[in-house]
Amino acid sequence: MRSDAASDRGEWTGIPLHPSRAGRSVLMQLQTDALIEARDVTRRFGSKPDLAAKLALRLGLAKPAPVVHALDRVSLKVRQGEVVGLVGESGCGKSTLGRVIAGIIPPSEGEVRWRGAPMNALPVPERKAADLAIQMIFQNPMAALNPRMTVEKIVAEAPRTHGLSKGENDAYVDRYLTMVGFDTTMKRRYPHQFSGGQRQRVNIARALAVQPRFLVCDESVAALDVSIQAQVINLFMDLREQLDLTYLFVSHDLGVVEHISDRVAIMYLGRIVEEAPVDEIFRRPNHPYTQALLSEIPRIERSKRRFKPVQGELPSPIDPPKGCHFHPRCPFAMDRCRIEVPKKIEIARGHQSACHLNDS
Structure with a gap:
């Protein structure tokens, strides 16, 4: 069964809108407390020079290593039970933000908060519990699994290490493999x-086995065939209902994000430029970059909107443009855009956009 809003948007690859989406959007908008939150997170990559490197730099025998500006003061909240889609071109910083939120890499500046408390300020027992509660599912299922371990050992390893299962844990492993639709008779392989879809189910089972509350899904269906994508997406939504999970769903595919998310954040070159409930952002995109992304989705719509596709290449994060990062590719760029970073302001309830056009 599909909502009217979904009917307006048309079909995508035969994946029906999951029933759980229908009643949640309004509920999500009413909640204000974040389960997890990134506050003004900046992340730069570039090795710090050792003493020898510093000496070489002083003597002019070497050049400074380039610094990659992956994230620039990014703030994002994810509320309990919500699915937030994080969208943008390859290289825009989506996966980096996902890894910072998951605790895999630390922010250079800013902080990540879990249930309102800064992660790095939590007492050790609470920090360990939070680390277990936040799990990540990666894009490449084969690279994420130890090829020398059987499926059974892969799923059992972390729960046994953290004391979640004791002694014979066959029943514990079988529970989570069954939950993701994996045939337990093949667990010793x-x-x-296995196929890519089966391996991704193992990845999901491994993450669930430590009983998380929040999953960062980093392009988790991008490497799968379209028909398998549909199965895994619906699996994610079923698990959300069964286990009351919360997701940050990282993807470059707006079609997938449209069908799984309650809210969408659009990222461009290390900054979030627009954020809104999924229906709002697909019906009334505000930022020129969001409009350009939507213009590239083939669809039949009742409204005859026409947006200009994004032009040119994504600038290098080593030397990002001044002011608004999007201005070199924006058809509406003004002089102000070249020198001043636009602030993200609320243009409608729950809809925020960072564009100087909203001020003019």
């Missing part, structure tokens, strides 16, 4: 003996 190795990852290379």
Whole structure:
């Protein structure tokens, strides 16, 4: 069964809108407390020079290593039970933000908060509990699995290490493999003996086995065939209902994000430029970059909107443009855009956009 809003948007690859989406959008908008939050997170990559490197730099024998500006003062809240889609071109910083939120890499500046408390300020027992509650599912299921371990050992390893299962844990492992639709009679086989879709189910089971509350899904269906994508997406939504999970769903595919998310954040070159409930952002995109992304989705719509596709290449994060990062590719760029970073302001309830056009 599809909502009217979904009917307006048309079909995508045969994936029906999951029933759980229908009643949640209004509920999500009414909640204000974040389960997890990134506050003014900046992340730069570039090795710090050792003493020898510093000496070489002083003597002019070497050049400074380039610094990659992956994230620039990014703030994002994800509320309990919500699915937030994080969208943007390859290289815009989506995966980096996902890894910072998941605690895999630290921010250079800013902080990540779990249930309102800064992660790095939590007492050790609470920090360990928070680390277990936040899990990440990666894009490449084969690279994420130990090829020398059987499926059974892969799923059992972390729960046994953290004391979630004791002694014979066959029943514990079987529970989570069954939950993701994996045939438990094949649990003593190795990852290379399975298809990409089966391996991704193992990845999901491994994450669930430590009983998380929040999952960062980093392009988790991008490497799968379209028909398998549909199965895994619906699996994510079923698990959300069964286990009351919360997701940050990172993807470059707006079609997938449209069908799984309650709210969408659009990222461009290390900054979030627009954020809104999914129906709002697909019906009334505000930022020129969001409009350009939507113009590239083939669809039949009742409204005859026409947006200009994004032009040119994504600038290098080593030397990002001054002011608004999007201005070199924006058809509406003004002099102000070249020198002043636009602030993200609320243009409608729950709809924020960072564009100087909203001030003019």
